[in-house]
Amino acid sequence: MGLVVQKYGGSSVADAEGIKRVAKRIVDAKKNGHQVVVVVSAMGDTTDELIDLAGQVSPIPAGREFDMLLTAGERISMALLAMAIKNLGHEAQSFTGSQAGVITDSVHNKARIIDVTPGRIRTALDEGNIAIVAGFQGVSQDKKDITTLGRGGSDTTAVALAAALDAEVCEIYTDVDGVFTADPRVVKKARKIDWISFGDMLELASSGSKVLLHRCVEYARRYNIPIHVRSSFSGLQGTWVSNEPQGDRKVEQAIISGVAHDTSEAKITVVGVPDKPGEAAAIFRAVADAQINLDMIVQNVSAAATGLTDISFTLPKAEGRKAIDALEKTKAGVGFDSLRYDDQIAKISLVGAGMKTNPGVTATFFEALTDAGVNIELISTSEIRISVVTRAEDVNEAVRAVHTAFGLDSDSDEAVVYGGTGR
Amino acid sequence: MGLVVQKYGGSSVADAEGIKRVAKRIVDAKKNGHQVVVVVSAMGDTTDELIDLAGQVSPIPAGREFDMLLTAGERISMALLAMAIKNLGHEAQSFTGSQAGVITDSVHNKARIIDVTPGRIRTALDEGNIAIVAGFQGVSQDKKDITTLGRGGSDTTAVALAAALDAEVCEIYTDVDGVFTADPRVVKKARKIDWISFGDMLELASSGSKVLLHRCVEYARRYNIPIHVRSSFSGLQGTWVSNEPQGDRKVEQAIISGVAHDTSEAKITVVGVPDKPGEAAAIFRAVADAQINLDMIVQNVSAAATGLTDISFTLPKAEGRKAIDALEKTKAGVGFDSLRYDDQIAKISLVGAGMKTNPGVTATFFEALTDAGVNIELISTSEIRISVVTRAEDVNEAVRAVHTAFGLDSDSDEAVVYGGTGR
Incomplete structure (x- = not known):
């Protein structure tokens, strides 16, 4: 069994119950013999609340300090998730984007990943830990400032780590069962797609499908990392996104x-x-x-x-x-x-x-x-x-x-x- | 005019209004010709809320992950404070304990400072910035893990930075007017002390006075950094703690x-x-x-x-x-x-x-x-x-x-x- 990167969005870790449910799912993957790296977003509405606070002290919050502020959200969720996993009797360590080696350019609020050097993650895994990584954030190469990756940043963090760690699969856990043939809110009879190619997924993403963002799929295609989009609530098989169908x-x-x-x-x-x-x-x-x-x-x-x-x-x-x-x-x-x-x-x-x-x-x-x-x-x-x-x-x-x-x-x-x- | 380190506690930055009031006070010091380094605690009850969250996911939260969690609090307040200062037309940059060079041992939840290397702070000051530093936190020398300093940690951060930067004074802003001859809640006629020696302050602190903790006073005495304890609300002169009376x-x-x-x-x-x-x-x-x-x-x-x-x-x-x-x-x-x-x-x-x-x-x-x-x-x-x-x-x-x-x-x-x- 190889290495799996799992990413959980804010709705999956919206409260203590959610965090405990996710912790159990992570431990299950570990028990199945996988090395597990988890990328986590901020809890529920945390990011929106921080943005609101920023608006109260300054009409144009942006740049370096805005990134410093927003990254507090993932710091909270990742630490809580690591605690919840430890409470289930497994070892876990959380890492900021900087500690995880997510190196970016210096464009605050929408930085791009330019390198991933996950030495500390590799060490933590080799020592038997589950590694929890803050999504959405990195550190700038030149100034060593904290940066955020902008929209879809946590998915991109997950895929980038999966690529750098040569993972078997990057599992994106969300609050829907996968990618559908149309938006189920509009088309009642929409069906879940079991498998879709990177190319088709890219077109869907840039045509309005919200489940995966273009940027993360593009990264996955470049490094040929299969993505499995699935529900953190149901545990059902979701949608695989890859170059080739997986196994049987x-x-x-x-x-x-x-x-x-x-x-x-x-x-x-x-x-x-x-x-x-x-x-x-x-x-x-x-x-x-x-x-x-x-x-x-x-x-x-x-x-x-x-x-x-x-x-x-x-x-x-x-x-x-x-x-x-x-x-x-x-x-x-x-x-x-x-x-x-x-x-x-x-x-x-x-x-x-x-x-x-x-x-x-x-x-x-x-x-x-x-x-x-x-x-x-x-x-x-x-x-x-x-x-x-x-x-x-x-x-x-x-x-x-x-x-x-x-x-x-x-x-x-x-x-x-x-x-x-x-x- | 020399360098001043100011520390603001959680009650001084409990909400957006408090942050804006503190920002104005900081800018005033800058306008008076000082180089200003600010150490800030988490907003109001943030730390307690984080501890409560931790208790919900794990009955015995402690150690490395607990520190990772708690340090999110100062990250929020310092970024907001920097934004509020920028909004007043002055340059400010916020720094985590790690970025500020607060090096500690590896004892999570109550780490001790073993070195302070404030190179980035010095650079930020030389470039005309007000430097905002997260109190209560550092980074462990051996493992490069995030640590917290335990009770009174933010005051200690402020004094340690004042010592490392050779500050004129370390101003501890709080919600009372200074150190009193007795607890004013018990003794209505208690008087504010204008000046007190390090030695007497140490004894008061270890005898139940809550305004300054023993640890921070001890650090200040060792490096002979005058402390000025005062109210962030009134702006009045508070209590000076030093070896010798200051000036006139x-x-x-x-x-x-x-x-x-x-x-x-x-x-x-x-x-x-x-x-x-x-x-x-x-x-x-x-x-x-x-x-x-x-x-x-x-x-x-x-x-x-x-x-x-x-x-x-x-x-x-x-x-x-x-x-x-x-x-x-x-x-x-x-x-x-x-x-x-x-x-x-x-x-x-x-x-x-x-x-x-x-x-x-x-x-x-x-x-x-x-x-x-x-x-x-x-x-x-x-x-x-x-x-x-x-x-x-x-x-x-x-x-x-x-x-x-x-x-x-x-x-x-x-x-x-x-x-x-x-x-």
Whole structure:
């Protein structure tokens, strides 16, 4: 039996009972002969409470001190978890991100991991301990300051440690049973996915699926660390994310992994852009200089009569104001007509390998939306994904229609498979 | 203007308002031209809440993980304080005990400082920052584990940093105005002491005065760091503790510093001990092996007829059971008759330099107690202190009587001075 990294989110360790339940699960893994490294988030709402406190003493809390503050949350949960494990008769030691060797750059509040040197973790394991590591935090390489990794940081900590320690698997424990073919709150008949490839999971994550964040999946793919997303409450098998199916598990053959949706974005359309070299570049440079990440970008062919085209893109609603400001400044230089801003949109994405080589997929997708009376405003595709932008009010209807059309509903006999055996 | 170390206790930073008030006080010191290092405790009841949480997951929380847990408290308060200072337009950086170079031994939960290497603090100050340091914590020299310093740890952190940084003064901010001639809750007419020597302060601290702990005063005396105990609420001058009066402040000439009392101890009497060499040693070895610190120890001359004597000592009530158990085991070997345990006692101490050479002091002390009808059970004296043990129910009456007898009441014309000018 090899080394296992387990990660528990804040909802799994929200109170003393939760911590004791998690401790028991960890000890079970140890009893099964594994070396166990545990990455833990702050308890329940601790981080939000700390952010609230910070807001009370300073209107713009950020940077170095904000990281120092937030990392207190994981310090509490990891120490309590280690105590709970000791109370079950097993040895455990907790480690801060710094002690665990999580080395980052110096970008406070959203640092990136640049090295992992888990010497103390290895020693603790060799001495028979269960190692508990604070998620979400590290130490900067140059200044030795405490940093936090930003959103999804604890999952990334877990995968990074799994990679550095050559773990068999990185288990991400959460409050749902795994990754589903659609959001179960929208689609009652959504099914749990038993296995999904890194590639499909990446597309789902960047299309609105909240269970795993893009960043953590990307890290896992780069180092080929299988992720097992599962419930800390039920103990059932969850969803495996990997390059290859694990051992003798049954693998779904359907090429369609699932339907994701996202209502957190807004759409900006730059109207009447002269269709000549450099215009689009000037627009995107302006947005990039404002540090805004765009998602879908669509440009239609220009109308021959005017020589003008429209460029549309989607971006997080929170960045909308900043993007408009940046674009207004380029108006004279670029010479476009006007800007349109729309935050009442939704993005619906279908993800699955091989769809590009199976024209039926695209056809079925649009037919389903048409039958549901959903109007499509933008379309964007990749090798393994089709995304459309619709009115926000149509999103649930659209997701359900697509989910049913591809045979993903839990009472379907079998998922629809295009192109034979899938892979 | 030189370097000042300021320490703020948990009651001074109990909430956002408190943190902002303290931030303003710190900035004032900086504006006055000082380099400022601040040592801060955990907010209000944070530490108690963490201890409570620990109790919920494990019945015997202690050791390494307990320290990891508790140090989260100071991490929160120091980061918030740094943010509040930045919000006032001044630069501040917070440092954990480890980052501040507070090196300790490996005795978790009550580590002792063995070295202070404040290189990062010095750098932060030289760059114009106010340095905020987590009190109560350090890092072990051998294992690089997080340790806590136990009771009074934050005061000790402050004095240790003041010594290592060669500070002008270590200011201990608290929720009272300074050190008083007696506990103001017991003696309404108690007066604030403007200046007190290290020696007298040490005796007061070990006799029940709670404002400063023995350990921090001892450290300050060793490195000759003046302590200024004062209120974080009023901003008034408090009590200076030092070897020599500071500058042109008015110095009290009275030799009596104050009256302290302590109701946290119990008394054990070993009855009928054979009065021969080695018997007492065997008794105290048994207690010492149980890791129990004794306070007063009294042995009367033996009654000639029996050749037996009684040995009494006081110790923290919490250690009573353990001490009795340890002593019972020696009964056969030592051959004493019986043990008596009494936790309804109080200790009243009068502290002041030069009292041993002024017989009038002792006489006045006992006359005051006699006039108040207080019976005396044990007596112990040092160069600058007389302590007696009485019934617990007599303690307030006894303290008031002694306080008045020595002219310490605030409406007295002048304190009673024995032996001329005192010093």
